[in-house]
Amino acid sequence: MSAVSVRPTPARRPTFAWRALLALGIFFVLALAFPFLPLGDRREFLLQIGFFTLVAGIMALSWDLLARSGQVSLAHAAFYGLGAYGYALLLKAGLPWEAAMPLAALGAGFISLLLGAVTMRLSGMYFAIATLAFTEVVRTVIQNLPESVAGGANGLLVPALLGGNSRGQYLLALALLLLTVGVSLAVRLSKLHHAFAAIRQGEETARVLGVSVVRYKLAAFFLSSVLAALAGVLYAGKTFFISPLDTFSLANSISPLTTSIFGGLYTTLGPILGATVLRVAEELLHNTVKNGYLVVYGLVLMLSILWLPRGIVGLWRRGRQGGDL
Amino acid sequence: MDLFLQTLLNGLLQSGIYALVASGLALSVGVVGIVNFAHGEFLMIGAFLAWAASASLGLDPLLSLPVVALAVFGVGALTYRVSIRHVLLAPELNQMLLTFGLGILLQNLALMLLGGNTRTVSTPYQASSLQLGELTVGGPKAVAFAFAVALLAGLYFVLYRTTLGRQMRAVAQNRRGAQLIGINVDRVYLLAFAASCGLAAVAGVLVSVLLFASPTVGLVFALKAFAIIVMAGLGNLTGVLWASVLLGVSEALVQTYVPGGGGWSDAVFFLMIFGTLVLRSFRGSR
Numbered sequence: 001m002s003a004v005s006v007r008p009t010p011a012r013r014p015t016f017a018w019r020a021l022l023a024l025g026i027f028f029v030l031a032l033a034f035p036f037l038p039l040g041d042r043r044e045f046l047l048q049i050g051f052f053t054l055v056a057g058i059m060a061l062s063w064d065l066l067a068r069s070g071q072v073s074l075a076h077a078a079f080y081g082l083g084a085y086g087y088a089l090l091l092k093a094g095l096p097w098e099a100a101m102p103l104a105a106l107g108a109g110f111i112s113l114l115l116g117a118v119t120m121r122l123s124g125m126y127f128a129i130a131t132l133a134f135t136e137v138v139r140t141v142i143q144n145l146p147e148s149v150a151g152g153a154n155g156l157l158v159p160a161l162l163g164g165n166s167r168g169q170y171l172l173a174l175a176l177l178l179l180t181v182g183v184s185l186a187v188r189l190s191k192l193h194h195a196f197a198a199i200r201q202g203e204e205t206a207r208v209l210g211v212s213v214v215r216y217k218l219a220a221f222f223l224s225s226v227l228a229a230l231a232g233v234l235y236a237g238k239t240f241f242i243s244p245l246d247t248f249s250l251a252n253s254i255s256p257l258t259t260s261i262f263g264g265l266y267t268t269l270g271p272i273l274g275a276t277v278l279r280v281a282e283e284l285l286h287n288t289v290k291n292g293y294l295v296v297y298g299l300v301l302m303l304s305i306l307w308l309p310r311g312i313v314g315l316w317r318r319g320r321q322g323g324d325l
Numbered sequence: 326m327d328l329f330l331q332t333l334l335n336g337l338l339q340s341g342i343y344a345l346v347a348s349g350l351a352l353s354v355g356v357v358g359i360v361n362f363a364h365g366e367f368l369m370i371g372a373f374l375a376w377a378a379s380a381s382l383g384l385d386p387l388l389s390l391p392v393v394a395l396a397v398f399g400v401g402a403l404t405y406r407v408s409i410r411h412v413l414l415a416p417e418l419n420q421m422l423l424t425f426g427l428g429i430l431l432q433n434l435a436l437m438l439l440g441g442n443t444r445t446v447s448t449p450y451q452a453s454s455l456q457l458g459e460l461t462v463g464g465p466k467a468v469a470f471a472f473a474v475a476l477l478a479g480l481y482f483v484l485y486r487t488t489l490g491r492q493m494r495a496v497a498q499n500r501r502g503a504q505l506i507g508i509n510v511d512r513v514y515l516l517a518f519a520a521s522c523g524l525a526a527v528a529g530v531l532v533s534v535l536l537f538a539s540p541t542v543g544l545v546f547a548l549k550a551f552a553i554i555v556m557a558g559l560g561n562l563t564g565v566l567w568a569s570v571l572l573g574v575s576e577a578l579v580q581t582y583v584p585g586g587g588g589w590s591d592a593v594f595f596l597m598i599f600g601t602l603v604l605r606s607f608r609g610s611r
Contacts, residue, residue: 072418122602124417125360129551130602133595136548144588250544254429261422289437298430305423306411 020269020313024181027272031174035167047166051238053279054173055231056259058180060271062227063256065184068193068266069220070123070200075115075131076228077252078138082108083229084236084247085142085150088158097161097237105229112225116218123203132253139248153244161237173234177272180227184268187223196220228256251294258301264313273312327459332581333574338466340573341473342528342535346546347553347565348480349524354559356497356517359409359420363428364550365543367522369435371397371529372538379446379533386446387468390530394523401522405515413514428547435540443537451534469531476527477566484562493517545591552594556601572597 031054039046063076086104091097119130143153150156162168187193195216198206207213236242255278256271263274278300285293304311346368353361371393378389408427412420453464484490495503496513504510525543532542553572557564572594579590 072421118599118603121607125421126555126602128421129555130598133548133552133598137592137595140588140592254425257422258426293433294429295433295437298426298428298433301426302408302423302430305415305419305426306408309419 020267023269024272027276028174028178031177035170044166047170048238049280049283051166051170051173051234052283053276054170054177055234056255056279057177057272057275058173058227058231058234059252059256060259060263060275061177061180061184061268062224062231064260064265064267064271065187065227066220066224067260068187068200069196069217070203071119071217071220072124072128072257073131073224074128074250074253074257075134076224076256077248077250078131078135079108079112079225079228080232080235080252081138081142081242081244081247082111083232084158084242085156085232086229087233087236088156088242089150091159092156097159101230101233104233105226108229108232109222109226112221113218116221120214120217135248135250135253139244142248143244151243155241155243155246158236158240158242160240161234169234169238176227176230176234179230181268181272183223183227188268192216192219251297254294254297254301258297258304260311262300262304262308262311264311267311267313270311270313277312328581331460332577334460334462335466335580336574336577337570338462338470338573339577340569341470342531342546343549343553343573344477344566344569345473345524345528345531347550347557347569348477348562349521349528350547350550351554351557351559351562351565352480352493352517352524353521354554355562356493357409357514357521358413358500359424359518360417361518361521362421362425362547363404363431364521364525365545365547366428366431366435367397367401367525367543368529368532368546369432369538369540369543370400371526372533372542373435373439373444373529374526375530375533376444376446376538379448380444385448386530386534387448387472390472390527393530394527397526397529398519398523401519402515404522405518409518410511410514432540432543439540441540443539443542444533445537446533448534465534469535472527472531476524480524481562489513489516549594552598555598 031050034050035047059076059080063073066073083104086107087097087100090100090103095103115131115134119127119134122130142150145152147154162172187196195206195211198209198211199213199216203213232247235247259274259278260271261274262278263272264270278296281296282293285296289295308314346364349367350361350364353359353364374393374396375386375389378384378393379386382389404427408423409420412423448465450464450468455462455464455467482490484493492503492508492513493516495506495508496510496517500510503513528546529538529543532538532546536542549572553565553568554561556568556571575597576590576593579593583589
């Protein structure tokens with residue numbers, strides 16, 4: 001079932017864990033310093049690229065969290081979109097953004113529990129198909145609701161996050177990425193890690209061993225969707241405008257999946273590195289190619305599966321087993 | 326009453342295309358064991374090739390159909406050689422993601438080369454219609470349905486009456502057993518996968534006449550085909566026909582009888598996927 005065949009972990013290799021932590025630390029120091037650099041007159045543009053790189057990092061890492069429990073989801077765009085729409089609607093109802101943000105995320109998390117409860121018994125491709133269909137249907141529903149409710153096909157206007165202060169928005173995104181990394185590390189270091197790995201490698205066996213599969217699968221779904229919804233809130237607040245076609249676009253399910261596989265599945269560092277590389281590549285390509293820049297994602301996904309199944313993180317832990325963070 | 330019959334007829338006609346797309350997918354799933362997420366993109370290629378032949382050579386899509394089918398058959402064979410073949414023994418997840426990547430690649434290449442506009446093919450019989458008593462049938466719809474039925478009949482003939490078909494069914498049942506009695510499994514896989522792509526392309530040609538050609542036209546059909554093969558049971562080719570009719574007719578009923586039904590009918594396939602999957606998983610027979 002798993003993309004990477006994982007042998008039973010022997011003794012943990014602390015050397016690699018420290019290196020991964022060090023790399024994460026360096027990433028955050030650099031990311032924190034970025035908005036304070038003298039960026040010249042392209043400052044706004046660079047900050048925007050930085051912002052969306054962080055959002056992509058949150059999406060990829062939260063997708064990876066779910067994948068660790070063996071659930072390869074194509075519904076990430078749905079929770080991203082539900083976060084964005086929930087936030088916009090709560091603001092419209094008169095809530096302050098500080099309240100709307102967590103409430104929107106929790107709302108998406110609640111819906112994910114409903115979806116998770118239904119798709120729980122599905123595995124592999126059945127799960128993927130069901131989640132893909134779920135995304136399409138959420139989009140259809142929002143598009144067909146009366147315009148006064150959720151804007152219909154025309155979309156909704158959203159007030160700018162933090163009054164449109166680019167540096168503030170960037171730092172908020174960075175803080176949420178830090179939260180995501182914190183959750184990911186906490187999962188990795190707690191018994192959740194072992195439960196997820198057991199479920200992923202063989203649900204029947206895990207159940208026999210006494211892992212309460214239902215509870216852990218739902219926990220993974222909830223954590224992952226709340227974080228994806230937070231990414232959606234950031235997106236809505238940054239672009240001022242959300243529409244069903246853009247927000248629930250298949251691209252928003254594909255990029256986290258590709259990013260995470262390219263960076264290194266089931267790790268904390270991998271999805272973040274992947275997001276940095278792919279997002280910057282995407283921006284560079286976006287300038288030259290107007291349409292179809294997702295070609296890169298398709299290509300990267302195919303090449304990673306064929307030749308680099310352990311991602312870029314796997315390159316420097318070649319031959320090592322276990323101890324990955 | 327006439328409205329009801331008309332609705333049933335529309336649904337039935339629509340199901341021809343669905344059955345064509347879904348039986349191609351069922352071939353790939355059942356024989357090769359690959360859930361091809363790029364199936365819709367082969368349909369899209371077919372639609373665009375038909376459009377190109379019509380726009381540049383003035384060829385009627387129904388005349389260019391054999392050539393287009395053959396061309397996409399070749400593309401499918403090539404795809405099998407360079408990618409699918411290398412993940413046959415890999416975990417299911419890798420196979421799925423590989424075809425998913427392929428789909429994204431093809432869809433966005435089309436977007437890059439041709440832009441996001443929809444291209445329509447104009448044919449002399451586009452606006453024609455047949456009158457059957459009180460009921461009307463759109464000309465292109467009837468033609469497309471006839472083509473779909475003919476092709477499906479051909480497919481079932483090949484599968485159940487020829488050596489190749491017998492080999493395909495043998496490989497589908499037991500790969501190793503088939504190998505042991507001297508069937509060239511790799512060749513059967515290649516042919517089945519390429520044929521599956523060819524069938525998608527034929528559906529694409531018909532779609533270019535009925536609707537239009539666009540880079541994303543394949544996705545919806547692929548999703549519906551998934552719904553159909555899930556409902557039929559993976560690899561069950563006869564079930565595909567019934568499931569297609571069920572989907573086509575229920576969509577037509579929703580379109581006619583639910584207020585604002587045009588938008589909602591796109592959600593029908595989802596309910597079918599969900600209903601079947603959930604029912605089946607709770608019965609414990611997957």
